Amino acid sequence: MARPWERLRRGLLLVVVLAFACGVTRPAAAAGEPVVVATIHPLTAIARELAGNWIDGHTLLPPGASPHTFEPRPGQMRTLAGASLIIAVGQGLDDWALQLARSAQRADVLLVGDEVAAAGLGIDFSGDEEHHHGEPAEDPHRHGGAIDPHVWLDPVLVRDVIAPAIARRLAAVLPGREAEIEANLRAFQEELSRLDADIARLLSFPGSKAFISYHSAWRYFARRYGLEEVATVAGFPGREPSARWVADVVRTAREHGVTVIFAEPQLSPKAAETIAREIGGRVLMMDPIGGPGLAGRERYSDLLRYNAGMLADALAAAR
Structure with missing residues (x-):
């Protein structure tokens, strides 16, 4: 018997297929800005630091929801299907969005967790046994990834890996804005360096x-x-x-x-x-x-x- 999530996933994929058959259009943007969809708010916030009002930014995860327990709504397919860029964490955190993105045949998906893993800076799940208290806990089999996916909670990783990766992809969907995005990236990186120093002092x-x-x-x-x-x-x-x-x-x-x-x-x-x-x-x-x-x-x-x-x-x- 199919599990509840499997039934939900199949239903959502069917919605996507039907939506494309009926001619899904890109969500309206006030001045024709490219639609950029992120799975969680911190990624949307970073994209806005880099591109500001040049993008029509959307977050799939609604306020008050957890990416670990969220189940997407069929109405979100419209936004996802029309995106110029989809920014997700990957590493099993937001597979609910990636499955839908694949079904919508969106090739322009940035996985920031994969960027951190490729840089060799991820934290794997070994050594967690002391926290498990004899029970199964968070592990790569549950998340579906090789590393801990909460990569955005280190401002230095955001400064050195995540923000530059997002900036590169934003530049690709905003032709003519490359120099401005690069300038915004440098300013944001300087802000993150100050943030890192302030937090280090606070916790020292x-x-x-x-x-x-x-x-x-x-x-x-x-x-x-x-x-x-x-x-x-x-x-x-x-x-x-x-x-x-x-x-x-x-x-x-x-x-x-x-x-x-x-x-x-x-x-x-x-x-x-x-x-x-x-x-x-x-x-x-x-x-x-x-x-x-x-x-x-x-x-x-x-x-x-x-x-x-x-x-x-x-x-x-x-x-």
């Missing part, structure tokens, strides 16, 4: 750098700034952890003196709240996605500053 205090995240989205950030993710609230986002898992996270929190448990706005905070009560701690929000209209989390740099501030508060509480 002595003492424990142990923290407990909702799920393993923060390994690139932790590697960059010398932090230690000692446990995760959930083995896989969107799936409630077992009682055994929760008990092990509580024990780990006590062993490391962790008093703040992180939740994420895209996912239920219930398990994080349970763990925080057990340790007499509190819950703070880290946000790997951000979104339009969210104060302090709309621009890419602001999103990273927000999360660095949350981590600094949590680590200060443990000192």
